[in-house]
Amino acid sequence: MCGLIGIVHKEGNVCEKIHKGLEYLQYRGYDSCGISVMEDGEFYANKQIGPISGLKKNCHSGKIGIGHTRWATHGCISIKNTHPFMHKNLAIVHNGIIENHSEIRDKYPDYHWKTGCDTESILKSTYEHLKEYRNINDEITDHADWNYAFEKMSEELDGSFAVAFMDLSYPDTLFFIRKGLSPLSIAVSDDFGAIASDCLALSDMSDHVIDIENGQYGYVKAGKYEIKPGNINEKRHIIKSPKMSEKSHDTWFAHEFHTQPMVLSNALHKFNSAFTLSDFEKPKFIDILGCGSSYYAGCVGKYWIEKYANIMCRVQMSSEWKDLKGYDRTIALISQSGETADTLAAFGKQLGAHKTVGFVNTLGSSLSRAVDHVVPTFVGQEVSVASTKAMTGQMLSLFLWATKLSGVNKQDELTELFEKMSCLINKLPENTKEVIDICANVDDLFILAKGNLVPIAYEGALKIKELAYVHAEAMSASELKHGPLAMINPDSSQAIIFLAPSSSSLWSKMLSAVEEVHSRGGKVIVISDKPEKFNVNYSVKMPYIEEDLAPFLYILSMQWIAYGLAIRKGNAIDMPRNLAKSVTVE
Numbered sequence: 001m002c003g004l005i006g007i008v009h010k011e012g013n014v015c016e017k018i019h020k021g022l023e024y025l026q027y028r029g030y031d032s033c034g035i036s037v038m039e040d041g042e043f044y045a046n047k048q049i050g051p052i053s054g055l056k057k058n059c060h061s062g063k064i065g066i067g068h069t070r071w072a073t074h075g076c077i078s079i080k081n082t083h084p085f086m087h088k089n090l091a092i093v094h095n096g097i098i099e100n101h102s103e104i105r106d107k108y109p110d111y112h113w114k115t116g117c118d119t120e121s122i123l124k125s126t127y128e129h130l131k132e133y134r135n136i137n138d139e140i141t142d143h144a145d146w147n148y149a150f151e152k153m154s155e156e157l158d159g160s161f162a163v164a165f166m167d168l169s170y171p172d173t174l175f176f177i178r179k180g181l182s183p184l185s186i187a188v189s190d191d192f193g194a195i196a197s198d199c200l201a202l203s204d205m206s207d208h209v210i211d212i213e214n215g216q217y218g219y220v221k222a223g224k225y226e227i228k229p230g231n232i233n234e235k236r237h238i239i240k241s242p243k244m245s246e247k248s249h250d251t252w253f254a255h256e257f258h259t260q261p262m263v264l265s266n267a268l269h270k271f272n273s274a275f276t277l278s279d280f281e282k283p284k285f286i287d288i289l290g291c292g293s294s295y296y297a298g299c300v301g302k303y304w305i306e307k308y309a310n311i312m313c314r315v316q317m318s319s320e321w322k323d324l325k326g327y328d329r330t331i332a333l334i335s336q337s338g339e340t341a342d343t344l345a346a347f348g349k350q351l352g353a354h355k356t357v358g359f360v361n362t363l364g365s366s367l368s369r370a371v372d373h374v375v376p377t378f379v380g381q382e383v384s385v386a387s388t389k390a391m392t393g394q395m396l397s398l399f400l401w402a403t404k405l406s407g408v409n410k411q412d413e414l415t416e417l418f419e420k421m422s423c424l425i426n427k428l429p430e431n432t433k434e435v436i437d438i439c440a441n442v443d444d445l446f447i448l449a450k451g452n453l454v455p456i457a458y459e460g461a462l463k464i465k466e467l468a469y470v471h472a473e474a475m476s477a478s479e480l481k482h483g484p485l486a487m488i489n490p491d492s493s494q495a496i497i498f499l500a501p502s503s504s505s506l507w508s509k510m511l512s513a514v515e516e517v518h519s520r521g522g523k524v525i526v527i528s529d530k531p532e533k534f535n536v537n538y539s540v541k542m543p544y545i546e547e548d549l550a551p552f553l554y555i556l557s558m559q560w561i562a563y564g565l566a567i568r569k570g571n572a573i574d575m576p577r578n579l580a581k582s583v584t585v586e
């Protein structure tokens with residue numbers, strides 16, 4: 001993953017500009033960060049562990065520099081492994097993975113490897129190939145040394161990478177290369193040249209970027225750039241995310257959680273006026289692909305598509321996608337960021353014979369540019385790493401797709417739903433207090449549901465893991481007696497949460513499942529509009545909601561419980577450990 005940026009600017013003070021750009025890129029990882037500025041034939045680096053906020057803004061006044069925010073893959077989180085890396089005349093920052101980095105290490109056994117990162121193999125390989133060229137060519141024109149090095153190093157290195165380089169021999173030029181899925185864009189004006197993993201990092205300097213495609217390399221400086229092979233990349237307007245409002249709560253997670261009814265209601269309005277999903281012919285079969293919360297949104301979507309539109313639908317994790325050759329179908333790829341490498345890789349595997357539709361929150365992202373048809377989820381930028389509104393926004397757009405495909409009109413029910421969501425959000429802090437107390441004191445949580453709430457149980461478990469770092473396992477309540485019931489033990493430090501709306505067509509079976517756990521001494525919590533119907537001690541009272549819309553209300557209770565647990569544990573809410581907002585490695 002990681003985010004990189006490089007700026008060369010006639011006015012100088014690039015350090016501050018790079019720092020600003022890194023703030024936009026922080027969603028790509030925040031294990032450590034660093035900036036290196038070149039001045040008077042030397043590199044000056046400034047690095048630190050943790051997020052950008054602690055990194056000095058004015059470390060140096062030079063005119064050219066590169067910066068990086070890291071999500072560790074190879075090598076532990078340490079200053080030693082923090083980019084930029086320098087070797088002799090070169091400094092580099094890298095996003096991606098070098099799969100054969102240990103081969104490269106073996107190739108240069110006498111070299112003193114200074115870091116544990118795969119990135120150092122790019123540095124060494126590039127350095128050697130530049131030296132090779134320079135040793136045999138006295139006169140170098142048109143950056144022929146770099147063109148040679150790029151050709152050689154991309155042959156030598158396997159994997160997916162985007163890299164920016166500074167070279168002391170070219171004090172006004174930044175070099176770059178992209179191979180594979182790691183995105184890279186450049187921006188140029190008379191005053192500056194810049195490069196970044198995400199156009200948003202350049203949005204304070206420019207309205208347009210040029211996207212670098214897989215296999216391209218080149219350079220950028222003030223007023224000039226070159227991209228090879230091709231050099232025909234078109235300019236793209238940067239779609240800036242709407243100005244982020246001030247947060248209404250201490251954390252972005254809480255802010256985004258609270259805004260969901262309003263955000264979804266606005267999204268519905270936009271869907272109704274600008275929506276083009278009805279442009280689709282009714283597909284015979286739908287494959288839905290996504291990762292994490294987006295995958296779970298897809299799983300809920302499947303229920304609606306099959307129920308309303310009567311279309312067979314299969315949901316798979318993007319990373320596990322297997323083609324069903326010979327099927328005429330639409331492939332729906334769901335991604336908040338539009339940059340998730342697993343989902344992009346799945347897209348790359350599709351055979352071109354199928355229609356693709358991307359449910360994407362970030363317009364201009366790689367996925368939104370690649371698919372045949374984009375459906376924006378219209379929820380605005382989501383800052384918290386743990387998703388709330390982006391996931392419910394995906395659910396809403398899938399719900400609308402299903403209803404449009406079938407001609408069913410659910411507008412009034414949705415308006416009523418948003419009101420119920422608002423009321424519930426106000427009541428959850430009080431209604432969940434006792435349950436959060438219980439959950440905070442156990443080691444294992446089981447979350448059980450039936451029907452269209454099974455994916456919500458999984459999403460709830462994911463939220464608890466990523467925010468509270470507590471073991472939480474989801475399953476279908478129907479599966480209990482096929483094995484997991486053996487885990488229920490009054491002496492174990494565990495609690496079992498059931499999502500149990502009375503509107504469920506499986507309600508009577510749910511009553512039995514709860515009873516089966518309760519009678520074996522399990523510590524049961526029911527989340528239900530009719531908790532009094534269960535013979536249990538702990539519950540969260542919910543409003544009544546029709547079965548099809550229950551996922552929208554029940555996810556709120558799980559999001560809030562996860563948040564409450566994380567607060568109890570004193571965890572970082574918006575930037576959970578080891579994670580990043582956009583997962584750009586496979």
Ligand code: F6R
Binds near residue numbers: 295386582
């Ligand atoms: C969890 C979460 C992740 C993402 C997943 C896919 O709260 O946010 O599980 O849903 O990494 O990301 P996108 O939707 O950007 O493809």
